[in-house]
Amino acid sequence: MASTLPDNPSLERLRSDARALQRGIMANNRQAIEAVHRHHPRPDLALQHFRLHDAQLTIARRYGFSGWPALVQFMAIADELAVDPGGIDAATLDVADQFCSFASLRYDHTDAPPRWQAAATLLESNPAVPQHHVWAAASAADPVALDHHLKDRPGLVTTPGGPFGWVPLLYLCYSRVPLPNKETNALAAATVLLDAGADPNAGYLWRGLSTPFTALTGVFGEGEQGPGRQPRHRFATPLARLLLERGAHPVDQQTLYNRMFRADDSHLELLFDHGLADAGPSPWERRLGEAMESRDQMWQRQIDWAADHGFAERLALLARHGIDVSGAELVQPPFPDDPNMRDADGATPLHHAAWSGDLDLIRRLLDAGADPGLVDFRYGTTPLGWAQHAYQTGAIDYLGSWQTHTL
Structure with a gap:
């Protein structure tokens, strides 16, 4: 099975959901009854005397778990290891943590080259940042600074810290700061961490x-x-x-x-x-x-x-x-019969090709008569705007050049 829990799940919220389901069954609520039939392994028997443990079992199975104990066990692990990188307010951080925050790939809507460039600019203004702590040294892939931190305190290699509560190796692996480091720097930094017990x-x-x-x-x-x-x-x-x-x-x-x-x-x-x-x-x-x-x-x-x-x-x-x-x-x-056909949000095939950076498809669509000036209904943006939002540099250059040449 696989968990289908929502983002940032809470055991207290799940317990509340179970109690609400029990109340719904007592009130003969149709949606609650349907939920039990869909997820409880013995719904007809359970509905005769629907107890809290039946509600908890229904909730657990709804989210892909075999039972409530398995769900509770996972939530205990999640409490220890869950991190929401986007929930960190960088403005409240000290300079080293701020550097780590800006440098890291977070897997949310803030991921973009300007933020990583901000990390590089911060480091340029504060070159001693990797000396502040081991997590900043890892974000900067600085093997000398890492070696310095770990010689003094070797246990730091497995210590969660920095703005996201990660161990140092994760800051190195998720860093996207555009530094002039060579491949040898990154590999040396990773090797320092691994040799130290990461x-x-x-x-x-x-x-x-x-x-x-x-x-x-x-x-x-x-x-x-x-x-x-x-x-x-x-x-x-x-x-x-x-x-x-x-x-x-x-x-x-x-x-x-x-x-x-x-x-x-x-x-x-x-x-x-x-x-x-x-x-x-x-x-x-x-x-x-x-x-x-x-x-x-x-x-x-x-x-x-x-x-x-x-x-x-x-x-x-x-x-x-x-x-x-x-x-x-x-x-x-299939290649569309109408290159300007719109989907439910008003986006054309050229919008989607621009988003994905598919230069071959972009060329074919334009040659077939796709209009690069059409805007979608949801964002009011042209295909070039979609390419710009996705930082698809090849598509940006090609669409920009096409529009210039066709003016």
């Missing part, structure tokens, strides 16, 4: 959700907002390889989700090289148990997305590594 499987529960955001997740990057706003680490491949060689588990569900939206398969190839296909349970799977999706669910998500979006090479890659894709029906997204 856990290569370190992670946190983003807003309390049950799929961990690990060090690998941070390095591989990307996600629903696209590579412009949620880019890979600048040295993603060598850093990921180092983590895997030092014990990071190759089954990283959040990485697979974040990287499934685009056709590039470099992350899968690296993970398969390190045992993704047949690896045993990860430390996170052992710890979170049924709250995490099963391997079958994980693979089915990958197969479905690849098939629905015409990613034939991904399906072939999965099949080569023993993943059963026999039921997948590859769909090649």
Whole structure:
């Protein structure tokens, strides 16, 4: 099974929901009765004498758990490991924590190059920031500063801290600050942490959700907002390889989700090289148990997305590594008969191509008569505006050049 709890879940709220469900059954509320029939394993028997434990069982199963004890056990772990990076007010932080906050990929709407540039500007004005604490040194990928902090206090390598309560390795892996560091700096900084005892499987529960955001997740990057706003680490491949060689588990569900939206398969190839296909349970799977999706669910998500979006090479890659894709029906997204057709929000195919940065599709749509001046109904923005919001630099340049040449 897999948890379907909402962001930032609260055990007290869940208890309140159970009590409300019990009151609803006592009041013969239709929606409450339907919920019991949908989620309770013995609804007819339970409804005869509906007790609080029946309500708790219904709530637990509604959110993907086998029962209330399993839900409570997960919530105890979530209380320890949940972090909402977007809930931190950077204005209240000291300079070192502020640097870490600006530098880190948060996986919310604030992720964007200007914030990471603000981190670089702050560091330029305050070059001693990496000396302030180990978490700032990790965000800056400064191996000398890290070595200095850990020689004095070696236990810091596994100590949560900084603005998000992360261990240092996570700040290094989620940092996107545009520093002039070379690949050797980043690898040296990661090696200092790993040699000092950093856990290569370190992670946190983003807003309390049950799929961990690990060090690998941070390095591989990307996600629903696209590579412009949620880019890979600048040295993603060598850093990921180092983590895997030092014990990071190759089954990283959040990485697979974040990287499934685009056709590039470099992350899968690296993970398969390190045992993704047949690896045993990860430390996170052992710890979170049924709250995490099963391997079958994980693979089915990958197969479905690849098939629905015409990613034939991904399906072939999965099949080569023993993943059963026999039921997948590859769909090649059709080219629209009307390049200016609108969806329910008034966006055209050119809006969506601009958002995803698909230059080939942008060219084809424009050649077919797509109007780059049309605005969508929801945001009142042109395709160029969508590309700008997504920081799709190639699409921005191409659409800007097209409009200039056609004036």
